[in-house]
Amino acid sequence: MSRQSQLRVVDPVLTTLLHGYTNAEFVGINLFPFVPVKKEAGKIPKFGVEHFKAYNTERALRANSNRLPAEARTTHPFTLTEHDASYPIDYREAQEDILNTEQFGAFMAQSAVMLRHELICAELATTVANFPVGNKIELSGTGQWTHASSNPIKTVRDAVEAIRKKIVKRPNTMILSAQSFAALQDHSLITDRIKYSQLGVVTVDLLKGIFGIPNIYVADAVKANDKNVVSDIWGDNTVIAYVAPAKSNVSRSVFEPSFGYTLRKEGMPEADKYEEEGGKVTLVRSTDNYTVEIVGASAGYLIADTNG
Numbered sequence: 001m002s003r004q005s006q007l008r009v010v011d012p013v014l015t016t017l018l019h020g021y022t023n024a025e026f027v028g029i030n031l032f033p034f035v036p037v038k039k040e041a042g043k044i045p046k047f048g049v050e051h052f053k054a055y056n057t058e059r060a061l062r063a064n065s066n067r068l069p070a071e072a073r074t075t076h077p078f079t080l081t082e083h084d085a086s087y088p089i090d091y092r093e094a095q096e097d098i099l100n101t102e103q104f105g106a107f108m109a110q111s112a113v114m115l116r117h118e119l120i121c122a123e124l125a126t127t128v129a130n131f132p133v134g135n136k137i138e139l140s141g142t143g144q145w146t147h148a149s150s151n152p153i154k155t156v157r158d159a160v161e162a163i164r165k166k167i168v169k170r171p172n173t174m175i176l177s178a179q180s181f182a183a184l185q186d187h188s189l190i191t192d193r194i195k196y197s198q199l200g201v202v203t204v205d206l207l208k209g210i211f212g213i214p215n216i217y218v219a220d221a222v223k224a225n226d227k228n229v230v231s232d233i234w235g236d237n238t239v240i241a242y243v244a245p246a247k248s249n250v251s252r253s254v255f256e257p258s259f260g261y262t263l264r265k266e267g268m269p270e271a272d273k274y275e276e277e278g279g280k281v282t283l284v285r286s287t288d289n290y291t292v293e294i295v296g297a298s299a300g301y302l303i304a305d306t307n308g
Contacts, residue, residue, distance in 0.1 A: 014106040014271035018286060026114055027175055027217040027234075028121025031241055031300075032260040032292050035252045040265060040289065043075040047257040047296035078263055078291050085112035086285035088276070105284035106271045113269065113288050117262070118221050118233055120292045124260070125175065126237040128304055130294055134162055136302045144308040145183035152306075153189055156211050159240045159301040166298045167257070173243045174216040176207075177234035180306040181218045213240065236307040241300040259299040265289035 037044075057066055087105035128136055137159075142149040156174075163171045176184070184190050185202040194206050204216050219234035244258035254261060269288040276283055294300070 010270050010272045011102075011106075014102060014273075014284065015269070017103060017106060018110050018269045018271050023111060023114060025219075025221040026118045027219045027221070028118045028125075028292075029262065030173055030215065030217050031125055031175055031239060031243060032121050032262045033243065033246065033252055033258075034264045034290070035254050035261045036266045037078075037080070037254070037263045038266055040080040041078065043077050044254040044261075044263065044293070044295065046074040046076040047299070076293065076295060078293055080263065080265055080289045080291050082287065082289045083113045083116055084285055084287040085109040086283040089282045089284060091280050091282070102273070102284055106286060109271070109284060109286035110269060110288075113286050115221070115223070117288075117290070117292070119223065121262075122219070122233045122235075124292055124294055125239045125300070126235060126302065126304065128302060130297060131300060131302045132297050135159075135166070135298065135300060136304065138304045139306055141308075145180065145187060145306045146308045148188065150187070151189060152184055152187055153210065155303060156213075156238075156240065159303060160212065163240065163242060163299060163301050167242060167296070169242050169299075170212070171240045171242045171299070171301070172214050172245065173241050173259075174211065174213045175219055175234065175239040176216060177219050177237050177306070178232050179236040180238045180303075183236075183307050215243075236305060238303040238306055239300060240303070242296075243299075254295075257296055257299070259296050260292065260294045262290050262292050 055066065059066060087108045089101050089105050093101050124130060128138060137155070139145070139150075139155070141147070143155070144150055145152045145155075160171055163169070184207065190202055190207075190210065193210055194200065194202060197206065204218060208214060208216050219232070221233045222230050223233050224230045241259035242257075243260075244252055244256040246252065252258075252261070254263070268290070269286055271284065271286050273282055273284050275281070
């Protein structure tokens with residue numbers, strides 16, 4: 001047995017807990033859902049418009065099989081990156097309540113790792129250069145949603161139509177930054193649409209009906225810099241995309257056309273414990289191994305700078 005395997009022993013109970021980890025503030029996984037991969041590096045398909053086409057598959061009696069055109073295969077190289085964080089537990093804390101303390105430590109460590117994932121997702125999805133011509137708009141002046149003369153309903157519908165025309169599918173996912181959501185909640189064009197609703201308050205569910213997008217998420221996650229200045233991770237941006245739908249009890253596949261994926265090493269995340277020198281502090285550690293990739297840029301649309 002190697003020295004490394006002797007020192008690092010994965011905790012199966014804590015690892016199982018991490019596989020069920022969720023955080024409502026983190027919305028990046030809705031744009032870049034996890035897909036398991038066996039290797040830490042390799043190539044995956046990159047999807048163009050041709051991958052979203054619908055083909056005729058009906059076959060008459062004794063007719064030849066329908067033959068799909070041999071499209072040029074475009075691939076995208078990937079390399080996973082290991083992420084880890086550990087949480088210290090003093091032996092005196094452990095004596096009080098070892099199970100809950102270790103669970104708390106594991107979730108704290110995984111939260112730090114997933115916050116980094118959220119930052120990566122947001123950076124990719126809000127960078128204007130990552131979207132093709134016709135799939136992005138930078139709002140300014142009276143076009144920004146905080147201005148009374150703006151028309152956010154038209155802006156969103158134009159985005160939906162731009163995606164539909166390129167991939168022949170309607171987008172099914174929308175990420176609203178907290179700032180963008182607040183602007184929509186106060187906009188007269190939106191409030192006029194729902195003033196006769198039971199609550200009279202703009203909610204995510206009401207926006208789903210107005211925009212015709214079934215999955216809408218508000219990005220409430222924040223970050224703090226070295227001076228403890230807090231800011232919204234997703235800024236004042238809105239991202240609309242087609243994301244391959246999840247299937248019951250089946251993992252997504254990199255062969256399904258989608259805006260983006262998080263490629264994650266099979267079996268991750270995992271938790272382990274090790275003692276700090278001196279033996280009085282145990283570190284509960286969370287380890288993950290992934291990369292976030294845009295694989296179908298035509299399936300996404302960025303509305304940047306929504307607020308003035």
